[in-house]
Amino acid sequence: MSVSSPENKLPQTGQAHPRLIPHGVLIPFVLVTALFFLWGVPANLNDVLIRQFMKSFALSRFQAGLVQSAYFMGYFLLATPAALLMRRFGYKSGFIIGLLLFGIGDLLFWPAAIIGRYSYFLAALFVIASGLAFLETASNPFVAQIGDPSSAARRLNFAQAFNPLGSITGALVGTVYIFSGIELSGSQVAAMQAASTYTAYLRTETMRVVAPYMVLGIVAIVWAILIALTRFPVVAGEHQAEGESQGRFRDLLGYPTFLFAIVAQFMYVGAQVGTWSYFIQYVQDSTHQHEKMAGYLLTGTLGAFGVGRFGSSVIMRYVRPHRLMALYSVINIALVAIGVLFPGWVGLWAIFLTSFFMSVMFPTIFALGIEGLGKNTKIGGSLIVMSIVGGAVLTPVMGWISQSTHRISLAYTVPLCAYCVIAMYSFLWQRMQTAENQQLRA
Template identity: 70%
Template structure:
């Protein structure tokens, strides 16, 4: 059994989606996609909320994503090395325990009232998610026939936006207070000595949602420890079977399609994270909506993302994954360009719709990048997870560009979709070196 779907000119083939006897582990691992969607998109709420509660700039608030995605970057390789020795199951358990611990750290961070402590807690959360993504994506890709890997991974990833929607909605309802003070009100509260208490109260609003999510992560770790995971074997390009967990990083240099996938994933994640991180601010600046209304718009665009995931998984029965992704990338460049050139209701709805078309990109880049890597699959997956650091780099870059207008910042996602288009139509087809 190979590890991933072939990126070829052949039409998609109808095959069994999940191997026999693997339904329970598939369901448990798929639930991880839902679970890590919540903190990913709670960050979009935190950026706006911390700007208010800590009185910081857009660039400083963008460091939320930097701390978060640096956790992905730094822990992906240790996660791969652990799983290469002990398997996917232990990697998932370790990831869930780290994730839960980071959520629980929000309580002491709020009591101390230091922004840097929250950044540290977010780093721990992301470290756990790095383990989960390094394990879950290749595990799902290998849990059935190679020709259906991209469709299987898109199906599992379809539950991620449901978690994202839940995260944005939880943040909007339970973190946003709806209180937005004017300059005169702030000065009046400062004179009365009540402003510091107001800021502390705003900061404490983040604690309860994270404690609940942390408890859910610990419960899921117990369920995974109890469940029986099937062994997963892969096929190298020489055609010999073996357990995944061997291979060497230097061998990956022979696969240009994989190296280009890393760059493409870096650009795509930066586009996705940046789009959502500043969407609340875009809504407020372009149509002057209050923060809670902007939060509901964010929830709506994430719902579009979820619909796109399920629709794309369905369409891949007839349309090749790479071709569909390329078409979606072209559409998104046009939509975001409207958002840049026409800030207001037209631009808002254009960027709103872009989430539907970005939905297919992450899992498809992941699956196509792992194509035909055989025994190198786990270590390759860790590098693709490390590419998520694009969210840490490009989001603050958008914050700097936002000084010239929030719509100008959205030039960055356009560059990301250009990279995705190039990979879909060219990069994933590049032949491995040393092969015919």
């Protein structure tokens, strides 16, 4: 699809060398691409929060995993309402509403910390994720559709490449400003309880999470104002005219590549979130490093993720997206298997490297899933965003496996299974799409 406005004339689809970013839309593209960075920050602050809340609220791994459940349920419940709203009012409305919800949820961390209730933090995370559901439901199809369809996957991979930079920022900020570096032994806890100082210590640890979220909330609200003041181009079919068909959920049943994309994205997000959520614990259990060193290693694996994202946007000029994803998913199957079977430094570096190869998966699954949906693109995109709930489902499953077996390495069988599903989708995608096109032409 192309973009049109009185001042923006984009090149026609089918040019020999279509521009990655069409003329006249650079400022909106930059503002939206920055959102990929922005929502990466809280996504990986969650990985730090899980460890921090285990300490400050004395939670089990399963209970701490509910951080991701609250977070990704926001995506699941708000993605479709976001799509329906944007069908009527356009993508820009989704950006603004999403940023405001995101900012409000961040600011709610302050009263949650004052009250000192874990459930209040979960509620704040739900509000944050509700805002991010709007942002992702709007940003991914906006970037994919803003230029020539033949470069959609490459353009989306380029924009998504800024997401791991946000992830790195979130993990680094959490490691430096949230982790105190104080890890008490059982005897130290007992001594502090006897001296009536343990409650004060827990409260101090809880308050450490407030400042990063206050800053993030202010940035989100300022960015909403910038987008509100910027003129955005109109993507073809973006607004719903009165009496005009904008697609139906029932129509999507005729697109097997889209339906499989929902399953693949569910599994991918579960694998990604679970891998990073328990990476700090994997490091500590397997190599006995302290929490700050584990946090820096988490930052490193997110850096590998970022390198993979930028690299894939270049490689896709020469390799078709589904083929690259097939290769990367097979490599990750092997790496995670090593992490499961050989916990320790060998397994740690294997899990570390999976971030590089998983980097291509989310934007590629999304772009392949919405390809050819036409008027169903917006509601189809919202359902793929809803599949992000995989992070809410598979992360607690990993926590339960770890808690039941007392081996964090065995929990990584969950992402291992996920990469098997993604590999299957990658290898079957072209065959399914060919059959789908033939059926539509019949």
